[in-house]
Amino acid sequence: MSADGRQGLTIIAFIGSVFSPYYAWDAAQDPFAHCAMNVVLYGERANRFAMTERGARHLARDAHSIAIGPSAMEWDGSGLTIRIDERCAPVPHAVRGTVRLRPQGLTAGPFTLDDQGLHRWWPMAPSSHVEVALDAPALSWSGTGYFDTNDGDGRLEDAFARWTWCRADLQDGAAILYDVAHRDGGGRNLSLSFAADGTRRDIRPPLPAPLPPTRLWRMPRETRSDDGRAAVLRTFEDTPFYSRSLLAATLDGQPVRAVHESLSLDRFRNPLVRLMLPFRMPRVLG
Template sequence: MTERGASTVLRDARTLSIGPSAARWDGNSLTLHLAEIGAPLPRRVRGIVRVHPLALGDRGFILDVAGRHRWRPIAPRARIEVALDSPSLHWSGTGYFDTNAGDAPLESDFRNWDWCRASAGDAAAILYNARRRDGTERSLALRVDRHGQVEDIAVPPPAHLPRTLWRLARPTRADACAAPRVTETLQDAPFYARSVIATGLLGRRVVAVHESLDLDRFAALPVQLMLPFRVPRSFQ
């Protein structure tokens, strides 16, 4: 996507437009209209993504002591339809939709975090582990039923996944004796990784999406200098 100035952003109760792209909520589904230029090699990204929630989450969470950072799993269980014209790509399956909001840069209050989400029968499991600058941690372990009710469960014990090619750590949590493993690395960057893992949650063997974010690396000058090549910026 492209970073844009405030003058190109429009928002009301049902629509968020950022430049030529927009997200619209009709009360039942969220439709994303994409019109972007990819990076680092310029190419068009055009098409529609539809998110059909199977349940809407009813809780939000404060991630830091001062209350400057908030997270909410809006659609912890959803059906997704992807129809891109450029590149030509069509896909449908299960999905997830959440939101982060904050009043300060993430790197100001967090050193790193990891997150994991999996479908487990008629429920979904979500793990969120944040390590704060003040040395404390925030660990969430949630079970979301098919009606969207979010329930706190016991935080599973720590587990470790192999580091990425950028030597980024991929900590997680899993049921005891689950022995999680990486089955596919979807994105491998100096400060961020997204992976598919086979793990154990809610007493079941599951396939989960996992992400790991290192904000010390993100704030480092060499990474900041590389970002414009990965995320183009428009000053219109």
């Protein structure tokens, strides 16, 4: 998010695009055949969504970098540089420019999200400084951000029924909530607070806080906060199985603005939902 709260950006590099209908329909289940650089821009001047899926010949990677088609990420030991050159769908707007992320500190290691340890999540840099310089659309801003990694040994929809996640800046660091409902019952509730240098701190588990469903697709939303209250300031994404929102809440004793996501893997499994996805997620053959 930008420092003034008016612009937002999400970038995800996928090897094995977990929300890809093409991957779900592929009998070979080869993750390297389903790669994508997802770039989503939110703001008062421009909104963009780009997620073009590409095959293995469009992927290059080593210990410090990954390139998927014309876009790439590179880690230099102290920061991440992301060079974006993507095109939206179905309206072919360009998204092109450079993003630099500098973590204030790194955390100790990953968390497992399921009882079998098949799905792992590492909030590597909960507090980072971000500089955005885009040529298309013409936008430049700075703010705070977050850098994490996910990897797994099975389909998300086989392991989980749904989850909610949110992250908020604190005066010194960040708070992250991750609530996962397992497919076979039970779940995992993570209430995390990190100092700016990545040191984990104890946090009292916040209380459940109801949220209204999204307007278009009626996606259920819920979160947690110190006083059991939260408000939706803006809905960034309203899709049949996923929502992303900006919330006002209280965490770790502080009023915060949190980026929140709600995912329904029950909805994602619906064949009709998967048939809708290629309109926003085209695929380059080969």
